[in-house]
Amino acid sequence: MVSDPSDVFKLLTTVKDPEIPVLNVVDMGVIRRVEIVNDIIEIDITPTYSGCPAMDVIAANVRTTLEREFSNQVKIASVMFPPWTTDWLTDDARAKLMAYGISPPEKNTADKSLLFGHREAVVCPKCQSKNTERISEFGSTACKAHYRCVDCKEPFDHFKCI
Amino acid sequence: MQKELFEYVLRIGDNALILGQRLGEWCGHGPVLEEDIALTNISLDLIGQARSFLTYAGEVEGLGRDEDKLAFFRDARDFRNILLLEQPNGDFGDTIARSFLYDHFAYLLFESLLHSNVTNIAAIAAKSIKEVTYHRRHSSEWVIRLGDGTAESHDRIQTSINNLWEYTGEMFNADTIDHVVASLGAGTDPSSLYASWKKNVAAVLLEATLEMPADDWMQKGGKQGVHSEHIGFLLAEMQHIPRTYPDAQW
């Protein structure tokens, strides 16, 4: 039986994001609340994108991981507000993404109310060049866009800033 | 009030669901791989939005209908999406034009719903507007690329926009439900979005060297459940598995 939420948090760092396995669910910022109330572990999870198919898998993995380690009952709720933002990715997560070959999102979500608002240069994860171009706003998963490096020619994923 | 709120939320959810289903039909048929992925990504976002709105609509209704019951076990007459979104995909330009006209509306709607005094509506709007920002940029960039492209692409996207124009009026038609929900601060009177929509759409069309069609007769009825013949085929495809195997689980 666990009584300290920080032990729960610590264990949750072993639960990987199913689509970006280099990040864990804490790095991703999708775990919004962990509390232990009357021995019940209560966890709030927020989706990255409304239709993100990874959310059900994440919730299931969180549950099995906790139930394997602790005898407490586990309650998982999905919360919508405040909406997930890439600003919640930790610095550590950004470094891991870059090393994995995914260019991390720009920091602090810029005002995107402008239709074609100014975009910051996306850095190539291979050669660090900023001379890159967008191939498509929509990539292999909801959270990624598709880019290519003009210098080293490497195509790569960019974690979209939302 | 609960009845009006249910209808109001259902309309927003159905818009997302029906357009999501239409865009999903492009899966494996996109003109290029990137667009195949883009259209299905957008479809996924929309279906995610629909899930949130329909789940909440079911809670408001209080009869125990969840998102699946509402999506898969209603008939055409009970759907509340606007007619624009059930129109067939046509060619890539038709699909882009349809999304373009809707995305600009959806962005303004969600922006205004951020101020809804119903926490759930404001929360789903806050989530959705981040996604719609990308959708709107995608469809607008394509309108510009096709409009300001070759003579062929210019003429075809102009024709697509002309053909769909008669469905744009419905987005801004306020009825009793809109008035009741807006007067309570829960929702938005859609007619208040029209001026901004027209201005934003006009700016993109100008850059695309396209003409804004003249406002003529406008179709309406979808919001009240009076649909075009196209929705029956769409629902047949979308609903046939859950109706053949009700209660089936993954």
Ligand SMILES: [Zn+2]
């Ligand atoms: Zn490079």
